[in-house]
Amino acid sequence: MFAPVLPPRRGILAASVATAALLLLAPVLSTAAAAATLTVAATAGPTGLDPTTSSNGVPSVWFPNLSYAALIWRAPDGTAKPGLATDWKYSDDRLSFVMNLRSGVKFSDGSPMTAQDVVNWLKHYKEKGSFTAWLANVSDISATGPLQVTLKLSTADPMLPYGLDQGGMAGDVVGPAGLAKPESLGSTTNGAGPYMIDTANTILNSQYVYVKNPYYWDPSAQHWDKVVIKIISDGNSILSALKTGQVQVAEGAATEADAAEAAGLKIYSAPSAMLGMYIGDIDGKIVPALKDVRVRQALNYAIDRKGIVTSLYGKYGRPTDQFVPEGIGGYLKSLEDFYPYDPAKAKQLLADAGFPNGFQFTLVEQPAVSSGDLMAQAMVANWQDIGVNVTLKPTDSFATYVPLMGTQKYPATTLTFNYSVQLTDTQQLVTKPALYNYMGYLDQKANDLASAQRKQDIASPEGTAAAEASETYMVQGGFLTPVVSVDALLFASKDVDGLQFTTYPWSDPTNWKPAK
Amino acid sequence: MTLLRSLAARIAGSLLLLVVVPAITFFVQGIAPANVAKGVLGLDATDQMIADFNHRLGLDQPIVLRYLHWLGRAVTGDLGASYTNGQAVQLILAPRLGVSLSLIIGALLVFTIVGIVIGVLSATQGRLVGRLLDVVSTVGIAVPNFWLAVILVVAFAVAIPIFPATGYVFFSDSPPLFFLSLVLPVVALAFAGITAVAKQTRDQMLLAIQSPWARTLRANGAAESSIIYKHALRNAAAPVITVIGTIFVGSLSGSVVVENIFVLPGLGSQSLASALQADLPVVQGIAVYFTIIVVVVNVLIDIATTILNPRVREP
Numbered sequence: 001m002f003a004p005v006l007p008p009r010r011g012i013l014a015a016s017v018a019t020a021a022l023l024l025l026a027p028v029l030s031t032a033a034a035a036a037t038l039t040v041a042a043t044a045g046p047t048g049l050d051p052t053t054s055s056n057g058v059p060s061v062w063f064p065n066l067s068y069a070a071l072i073w074r075a076p077d078g079t080a081k082p083g084l085a086t087d088w089k090y091s092d093d094r095l096s097f098v099m100n101l102r103s104g105v106k107f108s109d110g111s112p113m114t115a116q117d118v119v120n121w122l123k124h125y126k127e128k129g130s131f132t133a134w135l136a137n138v139s140d141i142s143a144t145g146p147l148q149v150t151l152k153l154s155t156a157d158p159m160l161p162y163g164l165d166q167g168g169m170a171g172d173v174v175g176p177a178g179l180a181k182p183e184s185l186g187s188t189t190n191g192a193g194p195y196m197i198d199t200a201n202t203i204l205n206s207q208y209v210y211v212k213n214p215y216y217w218d219p220s221a222q223h224w225d226k227v228v229i230k231i232i233s234d235g236n237s238i239l240s241a242l243k244t245g246q247v248q249v250a251e252g253a254a255t256e257a258d259a260a261e262a263a264g265l266k267i268y269s270a271p272s273a274m275l276g277m278y279i280g281d282i283d284g285k286i287v288p289a290l291k292d293v294r295v296r297q298a299l300n301y302a303i304d305r306k307g308i309v310t311s312l313y314g315k316y317g318r319p320t321d322q323f324v325p326e327g328i329g330g331y332l333k334s335l336e337d338f339y340p341y342d343p344a345k346a347k348q349l350l351a352d353a354g355f356p357n358g359f360q361f362t363l364v365e366q367p368a369v370s371s372g373d374l375m376a377q378a379m380v381a382n383w384q385d386i387g388v389n390v391t392l393k394p395t396d397s398f399a400t401y402v403p404l405m406g407t408q409k410y411p412a413t414t415l416t417f418n419y420s421v422q423l424t425d426t427q428q429l430v431t432k433p434a435l436y437n438y439m440g441y442l443d444q445k446a447n448d449l450a451s452a453q454r455k456q457d458i459a460s461p462e463g464t465a466a467a468e469a470s471e472t473y474m475v476q477g478g479f480l481t482p483v484v485s486v487d488a489l490l491f492a493s494k495d496v497d498g499l500q501f502t503t504y505p506w507s508d509p510t511n512w513k514p515a516k
Numbered sequence: 517m518t519l520l521r522s523l524a525a526r527i528a529g530s531l532l533l534l535v536v537v538p539a540i541t542f543f544v545q546g547i548a549p550a551n552v553a554k555g556v557l558g559l560d561a562t563d564q565m566i567a568d569f570n571h572r573l574g575l576d577q578p579i580v581l582r583y584l585h586w587l588g589r590a591v592t593g594d595l596g597a598s599y600t601n602g603q604a605v606q607l608i609l610a611p612r613l614g615v616s617l618s619l620i621i622g623a624l625l626v627f628t629i630v631g632i633v634i635g636v637l638s639a640t641q642g643r644l645v646g647r648l649l650d651v652v653s654t655v656g657i658a659v660p661n662f663w664l665a666v667i668l669v670v671a672f673a674v675a676i677p678i679f680p681a682t683g684y685v686f687f688s689d690s691p692p693l694f695f696l697s698l699v700l701p702v703v704a705l706a707f708a709g710i711t712a713v714a715k716q717t718r719d720q721m722l723l724a725i726q727s728p729w730a731r732t733l734r735a736n737g738a739a740e741s742s743i744i745y746k747h748a749l750r751n752a753a754a755p756v757i758t759v760i761g762t763i764f765v766g767s768l769s770g771s772v773v774v775e776n777i778f779v780l781p782g783l784g785s786q787s788l789a790s791a792l793q794a795d796l797p798v799v800q801g802i803a804v805y806f807t808i809i810v811v812v813v814n815v816l817i818d819i820a821t822t823i824l825n826p827r828v829r830e831p
Contacts, residue, residue, distance in 0.1 A: 047556050047793055048601035128565060130557065186601030203611055204601060205789040206781030231789075232682060232779045240669045240681035241779070399555030399794035406554070 036225035041238050041250035045205040045231045048186035051172035053130050057418045058506050059251055064172050065508050066210045068191030071164040071171035074505040080161050094156040101147040106215035107175030108196035115143035121173045134163025134170045156454050167505050194222045206231055223513035248496050252489030254316035260491045268499045271325040272488030274417045277481040280439040281411030289359040296478030298349035300339035302386045308378045309484050312371045320485040323425040330422030330467030335475050346386045358387025364413040365394045367401055376414050405438045420504045421458050422467035426450045430479050526818045530811040541803040545796045546579040552599050552794040596797035605801035615684055616782035620771055622702040624764050627709030635717020656711025661770050665704040665777040682779035701778040705770050709763040716759045720752030754824045761817040765810055
């Protein structure tokens with residue numbers, strides 16, 4: 001016999017009680033995180049917690065930043081400040097780099113940091129790190145005192161203070177216990193940073209919980225009892241979590257900025273990356289036309305950057321022909337709009353180069369380029385107008401993309417290039433060897449200009465002049481087709497301060513503190 | 517004995533499924549063009565670093581040998597370790613299994629109970645309710661769960677803040693918050709199932725109510741409520757349970773989307789992250805877990821159907 005479990009009146013009563021309970025519990029939910037907990041949303045988790053294999057850029061750097069102090073700390077204004085090293089300097093001949101280490105530093109397992117620990121870490125990173133190029137010119141690493149480490153260089157390299165800061169990753173010293181058991185570093189931490197991972201409450205790829213490192217040398221810089229990074233890939237879910245107080249800070253997207261502003265959230269932004277096309281086939285091995293500088297310039301003149309930026313990136317993007325933004329040494333006002341949108345001129349350049357009927361090539365789409373599909377499609381449409389037929393080849397992940405480029409069958413790729421200093425662009429894009437130079441082309445002048453930069457301090461007038469020379473050569477040679485300079489965004493509630501950031505260093509959660 | 521024989525045959529077939537599905541997953545992943553070494557070590561990795569990585573993980577072995585090696589360990593309960601963070605697959609998946617089970621079992625309960633109640637009411641309460649159900653059924657099938665999920669969050673987490681917008685609270689941490697954190701995800705996942713179960717229940721109930729044996733019972737003076745709830749419902753149950761099983765299996769794929777939107781740390785969200793990182797052991801482990809869930813549910817449905825259907829039960 002079918003019968004309702006409760007008579008109607010009792011059912012109504014039960015429903016009322018349940019509703020009241022839910023309403024009473026709702027505030028509990030929204031304030032479940034105590035004031036001493038900072039909860040952050042990132043759009044992607046790291047492959048692992050080991051700084052050896054960590055990626056750079058946001059949000060990847062947030063994870064090592066919390067638990068691994070770097071040898072050099074780069075302040076939000078871009079200046080280099082003491083980290084695990086209290087001071088450092090190049091020798092007069094610029095072929096050695098001496099660092100004096102902070103005394104009394106302990107790793108999160110309580111073991112003291114010695115100069116030999118730093119040496120062991122740097123050797124480990126030079127051999128196995130994701131960005132071994134930072135230490136490529138280092139020929140020897142040794143402890144030259146109880147708290148002193150000296151790096152010998154085979155050739156001058158002014159980039160060491162960048163490689164050893166919190167964005168460079170090579171300076172994120174791992175303790176001896178971690179180095180003795182490197183396979184453990186994927187899911188545990190062993191650093192000298194302000195926090196350490198709480199493995200019991202961490203669910204990899206979903207939620208990373210950091211608690212205070214009890215041995216951190218400066219407790220006043222530990223602004224939170226606990227920092228939680230939640231992985232939320234969906235933009236709507238991030239906004240909902242911010243609006244309801246479940247997270248306080250999140251990676252923002254330009255497409256969500258208006259909604260975030262309307263919801264009363266604070267928005268912080270700074271130029272973060274250049275998006276566009278990288279040409280690997282400068283030698284014309286796959287597509288002979290690309291060897292001709294006029295063809296590469298034609299590809300630049302054909303792009304309607306303003307139109308693309310207006311429709312896809314709004315106020316958080318700017319058209320660009322350059323590789324560094326204003327404020328970074330190497331940027332030149334005179335190069336702004338060097339390639340105005342001019343299809344007629346592009347066609348003329350193609351004809352002059354012997355390709356009046358255009359040509360065709362395949363463009364691989366790098367994953368994780370902001371609005372990358374739409375940007376690539378717009379570029380293809382622009383090139384179609386001058387008779388250049390481009391076929392897009394999408395990729396779904398870096399695990400697919402990287403080996404695809406390694407086949408050397410594709411002449412070009414879209415890219416996101418995170419800004420730091422101009423020498424990074426020159427060294428990673430147009431020299432040989434270079435991180436991006438997957439076809440291994442050699443442009444002697446680009447290499448010479450990089451060598452000239454390496455002989456100067458980055459921030460010196462001579463260093464800036466050398467950077468400008470490289471920038472000019474790269475832009476005029478059409479080595480790439482830059483399209484847009486995009487901003488990195490942070491959305492935050494009003495109860496967190498210290499979120500202002502600049503182009504470099506990237507935003508760093510160790511700077512974030514409770515609002516007063 | 518027929519019941520036991522039938523069940524034994526189904527369980528044997530299910531065990532075969534446990535071997536076949538993970539094998540397909542393994543070989544499909546094996547031929548995919550991803551390169552896990554470069555994905556993990558980065559663009560700057562040297563050939564030596566890649567060779568060391570591949571050797572350490574056995575990725576330089578032929579795929580058949582790798583599969584046999586994996587299978588040999590899997591039958592002992594060892595599903596290997598993540599390529600990206602080195603953690604044992606069982607440890608990665610253990611906390612996530614409970615999350616996914618609470619979501620999909622919650623959805624199963626909701627679409628079963630609510631669906632059957634609505635179905636019975638529409639079959640017995642006249643044509644208007646039946647027509648209304650037809651409309652709602654069409655909407656239920658047409659509305660994608662990711663869209664419904666977003667609407668639910670906007671309505672019941674942001675505009676009227678009753679439920680959390682995202683996240684999961686473990687039962688051991690707080691039973692009330694556990695239930696609250698599951699309400700919106702369960703509704704989003706269960707909605708299409710409710711309408712499908714309701715429609716199936718109504719159709720089967722109507723067939724039963726209008727059947728010759730129901731007319732005979734009425735002629736013999738049986739009460740209408742007895743005909744409906746004792747006889748018709750039992751006759752309608754077997755096909756409804758079969759539909760519930762089908763919807764449940766479909767809800768496993770739906771859970772991947774729902775877990776991502778509500779940021780639930782379940783198997784679905786992990787499968788997406790691991791697939792993008794080409795972390796094959798973890799993807800493989802999730803395939804094993806999902807297969808076990810499907811097998812268990814199929815066996816339970818077979819048992820229920822067999823018990824309810826006299827033609828299967830009797831020799």
